[in-house]
Amino acid sequence: MAEPVGDIGRIGCPSAVRPADDIELRKMRAARYFAGKDVLDIGTGDGRLASLIARTARSVVGLDPDPAGIRAARRRGVPNARFRVSTAQDLGVGKERFDTVLFSWSL
Amino acid sequence: MVDALHQAHRAVRPGGTIIDLRPDSDHPPRVIRGGRAIGGLYERPHAVSDNHFSDRAVARVVGEGLLTRIRRGHFWYELPIADLAALDDYVAESRRIAGYTRGTHALLARDPGRPIVVKRALAYGIYRRV
Numbered sequence: 001m002a003e004p005v006g007d008i009g010r011i012g013c014p015s016a017v018r019p020a021d022d023i024e025l026r027k028m029r030a031a032r033y034f035a036g037k038d039v040l041d042i043g044t045g046d047g048r049l050a051s052l053i054a055r056t057a058r059s060v061v062g063l064d065p066d067p068a069g070i071r072a073a074r075r076r077g078v079p080n081a082r083f084r085v086s087t088a089q090d091l092g093v094g095k096e097r098f099d100t101v102l103f104s105w106s107l
Numbered sequence: 108m109v110d111a112l113h114q115a116h117r118a119v120r121p122g123g124t125i126i127d128l129r130p131d132s133d134h135p136p137r138v139i140r141g142g143r144a145i146g147g148l149y150e151r152p153h154a155v156s157d158n159h160f161s162d163r164a165v166a167r168v169v170g171e172g173l174l175t176r177i178r179r180g181h182f183w184y185e186l187p188i189a190d191l192a193a194l195d196d197y198v199a200e201s202r203r204i205a206g207y208t209r210g211t212h213a214l215l216a217r218d219p220g221r222p223i224v225v226k227r228a229l230a231y232g233i234y235r236r237v
Contacts, residue, residue, distance in 0.1 A: 019184040019229075024128060027182035028231050033124045040118055042111070088111035093118055100124045101115040107108055107127050107161045 022052045031056065037099035042088050043106025047073025047081065053102075054081045061098070063091060108164035116173050119236045125174060127165060127232045130203060131181045132158040134228035138194075138211055139185075140221055146211025148225065154203040165232060172237055179232035186227060191219035 025031065035056040044050045044062030046069045054060045060078070063086040064070055073083040086092045088106055115125050132155045136148040168174055188194045194215070198204050207215075215223065 019186075023182070023184050024229065024231075027184075027229075028126070028128070028180075028233070030126060030231075030233065033126065033233070040115075042115065088114060091114050091118055096118070097120045098118055098123065099120055100126065101119045102126045103111070103115070103128060105129050107111060107129055107164070 022049075024049060025052060033100045038097075040091075040093065040098040040101045041104055042091070042101065043104040044073055044083060045069045045104065047076050047078070047083055049102075049104055050081055050083070051076050051078045054078045061093065061096070063087070108161050109167055112164055112168040113173075116168070116236060121236060123236045124177075125234045125236060127161070127234070128229060129158065129161065129231075130154070131228035131230035133230070134181060134183075135208075136204065136228075137226040138207075138215070139224040139226060140215065140218075145214050147208040148198065148204050148211070149206060149208055150203050151205040165234075169234070174234040175237060177233040177235055179230070181228050181230040183226050183228050186225040188223040188225055190222065191215045194223050194225070197225070 025034070034053045037057050039053055039057045039060045041050040041053065041060060041062040044064045045066070047062050050060045050062040050073065057080065060081040062073055062081060062083040064073070064083075065085060065087045067085050070083045070085050084092070088103070112125075119125055132150055135150060137144050138146045138148065169176060188197060198206060
């Protein structure tokens, strides 16, 4: 990843400088790639986008190298989302396969 | 980055989708106050070069025949900032933003307490796994 934890904002949280709502999903017109799908979110940060995707996805796995971000993501308590510390170079997903892989500010 | 794309290719089912979403260095951040664009911010050279490196990595993996592009584009989002001091903090702490474009800070400093909006662009590409 070029910038594993994204663009750190003034409150020290990568997601602080990311959009506050689901604008990415709306602007990309990408709903069809998430609805009912198994989704891998690489660079999930605090799980903001992953939790929005999980509203329609079958399952979401969020990965991020930042343990604090992953802890925050888990605290969201999204039932069909799992989060773990990992990098794009070593996904650690084993034989698990996904319908959609999203690089969230992480390529 | 090519390694990351190869890993993603292995992790996605045949016919599945890979989406690349990241800040768009081709459209630098704009600074808005009172509904008017009054200047901009510029990015650190490493952020711009990393973005271009990522572009080349995607092109390489497409060239390898592992992915086909469905579509790509960019869009803007707004980041509300309380005042000039907060924007100074944001610029100072950002890993991507290097500083203000010429004249921007001077204009903001004439009325430093007013709220500011930074408009940032995100680029995306949607690809199908072959």
